Amino acid sequence: MARRSLPVSTGDLTSASPPTEAEFQPLSRDRRSFLRKSVAMAGGALATGAAGISVAQAQALTVPETNKAMGRPIPANEYGMPSEFEAHVRRRRTDVLVNKQNFSDWSMTPLQHQHGIVTPNGVVFERHHAGVPDIDPAKHKLVIHGMVKKPLQYTMNDILRYPSVSRFHFLECSGNTLTDWVRNASTTVQQSHGLLSCAQWTGIPLSWLLDEAGLEEGAKWLLVEGADGSGHIRSIPIEKALDDALLVYGQNGEMLRPEQGYPLRALMPGWEGNTSVKWLRRIKVSDQPWHFRSETARYTDPLPGGKWRQFSMLMECKSVITRPSGGMNLPGPGLIEIQGFAWSGRGRITAVDVTLDGGRNWQEATLEEPVMDKCLTRFRLRWNWDGKPAKIASRAVDSTGYVQPTVQEIGAYRGLYPGFVQHHNGVFPWSVSANGEVKNAIA
Amino acid sequence: MRSLKLVTAVAAALALAACATQPTGTTSSLPAHPGVKYGKAMSDLDADAWNIDIRTSDGRGLPPGSGSVADGKRIYDQRCVACHGPDAKGGSVYGSMVGGFDTMKTDKRVLTPGSMYPYAPILFDYIRRAMPMDSPQSLKDNEVYALSAYILNLNGLVPANAVMDARSLAAVQMPNRNAFVVDDRPDTKAVRCMRDCIK
Numbered sequence: 148m149a150r151r152s153l154p155v156s157t158g159d160l161t162s163a164s165p166p167t168e169a170e171f172q173p174l175s176r177d178r179r180s181f182l183r184k185s186v187a188m189a190g191g192a193l194a195t196g197a198a199g200i201s202v203a204q205a206q207a208l209t210v211p212e213t214n215k216a217m218g219r220p221i222p223a224n225e226y227g228m229p230s231e232f233e234a235h236v237r238r239r240r241t242d243v244l245v246n247k248q249n250f251s252d253w254s255m256t257p258l259q260h261q262h263g264i265v266t267p268n269g270v271v272f273e274r275h276h277a278g279v280p281d282i283d284p285a286k287h288k289l290v291i292h293g294m295v296k297k298p299l300q301y302t303m304n305d306i307l308r309y310p311s312v313s314r315f316h317f318l319e320c321s322g323n324t325l326t327d328w329v330r331n332a333s334t335t336v337q338q339s340h341g342l343l344s345c346a347q348w349t350g351i352p353l354s355w356l357l358d359e360a361g362l363e364e365g366a367k368w369l370l371v372e373g374a375d376g377s378g379h380i381r382s383i384p385i386e387k388a389l390d391d392a393l394l395v396y397g398q399n400g401e402m403l404r405p406e407q408g409y410p411l412r413a414l415m416p417g418w419e420g421n422t423s424v425k426w427l428r429r430i431k432v433s434d435q436p437w438h439f440r441s442e443t444a445r446y447t448d449p450l451p452g453g454k455w456r457q458f459s460m461l462m463e464c465k466s467v468i469t470r471p472s473g474g475m476n477l478p479g480p481g482l483i484e485i486q487g488f489a490w491s492g493r494g495r496i497t498a499v500d501v502t503l504d505g506g507r508n509w510q511e512a513t514l515e516e517p518v519m520d521k522c523l524t525r526f527r528l529r530w531n532w533d534g535k536p537a538k539i540a541s542r543a544v545d546s547t548g549y550v551q552p553t554v555q556e557i558g559a560y561r562g563l564y565p566g567f568v569q570h571h572n573g574v575f576p577w578s579v580s581a582n583g584e585v586k587n588a589i590a
Numbered sequence: 591m592r593s594l595k596l597v598t599a600v601a602a603a604l605a606l607a608a609c610a611t612q613p614t615g616t617t618s619s620l621p622a623h624p625g626v627k628y629g630k631a632m633s634d635l636d637a638d639a640w641n642i643d644i645r646t647s648d649g650r651g652l653p654p655g656s657g658s659v660a661d662g663k664r665i666y667d668q669r670c671v672a673c674h675g676p677d678a679k680g681g682s683v684y685g686s687m688v689g690g691f692d693t694m695k696t697d698k699r700v701l702t703p704g705s706m707y708p709y710a711p712i713l714f715d716y717i718r719r720a721m722p723m724d725s726p727q728s729l730k731d732n733e734v735y736a737l738s739a740y741i742l743n744l745n746g747l748v749p750a751n752a753v754m755d756a757r758s759l760a761a762v763q764m765p766n767r768n769a770f771v772v773d774d775r776p777d778t779k780a781v782r783c784m785r786d787c788i789k
Contacts, residue, residue: 247682247683247684248683248723250723251723276720277720277723277726290632290637290640291629292632292634292637292641297629297631298631298632298633298634298636298637299629299630299631299632300629300630300631300632300636300637301628301629301630305628305629305630306628308626308628309624309626309628310621310624312620312621352620352621354620354623355623355624356629358623359623359627359629360629370643372640372643376720376723376726377719377720377726378642378719378720378726378727380643380719391620393620428640429637429640431641431643433645435645435647437643437644437645437646437647437715438645438646438647438708438709438712439643439646439712439715439716440707440712440715440716443706443707443708443709443712443770444701444703444706444707444712447706447770449694449699450771452695453694453695453766453769454769454770454771455706455766455769455770455771456770456771456772456773456774456775457770457771457772457773458772458773459773459775460773461773461775463775463776498782500782500784505788506787506788507786507787507788508784508785508786508787509782509783509784509785509787510784542780542782544782549776550780550781550782551780552778552779552780553780556778556779556780557778559778560777560778561777562697562699564697564698564699565697565698565699565700565701567701
């Protein structure tokens with residue numbers, strides 16, 4: 148066992164298994180995973196030594212087997228996969244609000260294991276309304292019609308012929324964190340914030356194709372519709388379509404994954420994920436919105452007095468600490484680098500503050516470059532933990548001056564019930580106990 | 591390396607300038623149209639089979655045809671009851687599609703087509719495009735009208751002898767028609783306090 152390298156994804160923090168039977172492996176059935184965890188614990192102890200609290204005695208080194216043998220040969224062709232030792236880094240369905248079917252459902256990104264700001268394609272979160280269609284790009288068509296001078300049809304080959312543009316943007320579901328407004332429902336940050344990912348998207352500006360079709364006088368809205376079994380559909384204001392909206396086919400250097408809309412999706416930077424309609428087949432221009440079910444019964448926000456806020460598509464400034472986060476155990480007092488993500492649908496992140504005492508006092512964290520418009524931004528703060536109970540949280544500020552609010556501040560303006568309430572961008576605290584356990588402390 | 595850094599700095603400065611004039615934080619740095627056009631002209635008739643959207647506020651786009659509450663119940667009991675339960679009161683997969691109108695001012699809002707559709711044609715648009723979940727777009731227009739009539743009747747919004755068509759469906763007054771307001775955020779006014787922030 149000693150020859151195995153430490154699981155670098157968790158560093159000096161060990162991450163507890165998410166609390167579901169689905170992923171829980173009895174030790175007798177998976178001894179390797181048990182041993183791996185033991186190694187991780189040992190790694191934690193060593194890291195504490197490195198932090199200068201106490202210097203542990205290292206063991207004498209032996210030559211690892213990997214130095215004494217040839218490795219795996221290069222196959223004729225393959226699609227490379229992560230190390231077998233990273234098998235715990237998985238997208239997973241929610242453990243909190245479990246649907247009785249998994250077609251109109253979602254799976255969440257393991258943010259606690261993400262290094263840097265780009266989410267690997269295999270763990271980008273999913274939200275579908277009728278499962279994932281498998282679409283042959285040779286047969287896929289995009290149509291633009293309605294209030295345009297010239298209705299047009301495009302094949303994927305047509306779209307791929309244009310010069311392309313690539314942009315880094317986050318994508319967040321409007322329902323991200325909705326289980327955790329008023330109770331500590333989620334154990335890990337994957338469960339509480341995992342409907343969030345970030346990628347480099349490649350495609351063409353939507354405005355190019357609208358230019359070609361020619362908007363008629365009075366065109367104010369357009370619809371984007373998917374070729375999936377739900378025919379998912381949203382009304383989009385023409386200003387957004389002409390501003391930064393993209394039609395994308397590329398994601399992190401490769402074609403979109405089927406679950407991300409292959410071969411073509413809309414991308415509305417900074418807006419709730421469901422407006423970035425996947426498997427995009429149709430755009431229709433009009434003078435008014437359509438008020439689809441997805442714009443009244445869903446994706447609306449309850450307000451006091453029986454009203455609902457509609458077309459609330461922008462994702463407001465938000466941040467969360469991903470390390471340490473729920474389910475992790477600190478190895479002991481000493482240096483802990485607090486890491487997290489901040490993002491805003493209104494622009495760039497300009498500052499992130501971190502509290503170590505439950506919101507009484509705050510200090511500014513370091514933002515790591517690149518800091519981009521409507522993109523995940525990495526923040527870091529070095530914390531010398533004294534081993535006493537603490538409550539840590541982050542608070543982001545964006546380029547419009549908007550300051551991330553607390554749940555209490557949001558609750559002053561909106562209804563936080565019935566439990567399916569969207570647009571939770573509240574400050575999210577984690578508690579750290581004297582024995583190093585990190586837990587959800589939102590309520 | 592230096593020129594790359596310079597380019598990055600200029601790009602960053604331009605982005606900053608863009609943000610300064612546009613407080614909503616638009617990128618607006620997308621390249622101009624390349625001047626090539628690859629779209630193929632078509633007539634609106636060519637898109638007929640795809641043209642299924644209904645403007646639900648006035649029913650524009652509703653097709654010819656009609657369906658009764660009684661027909662709707664018959665179709666519902668064949669195609670919908672397995673997931674949504676008898677009388678649309680909730681079943682093996684989904685919750686109730688009936689009532690909830692009077693819960694909107696409480697903390698126990700019940701979300702149903704009756705309570706959350708400001709316009710009745712949403713039923714037609716949604717059922718036709720997405721239901722039943724295992725064979726969407728398989729229902730005929732008359733069947734979609736009938737199911738819309740049945741769900742509205744179960745919600746007490748049309749009588750048992752009602753027949754829905756393009757005109758009558760758009761004329762149904764939904765209880766929460768005026769409950770929806772357009773996004774007025776930012777609503778919160780958090781301040782960036784750094785010291786002694788808990789009073």
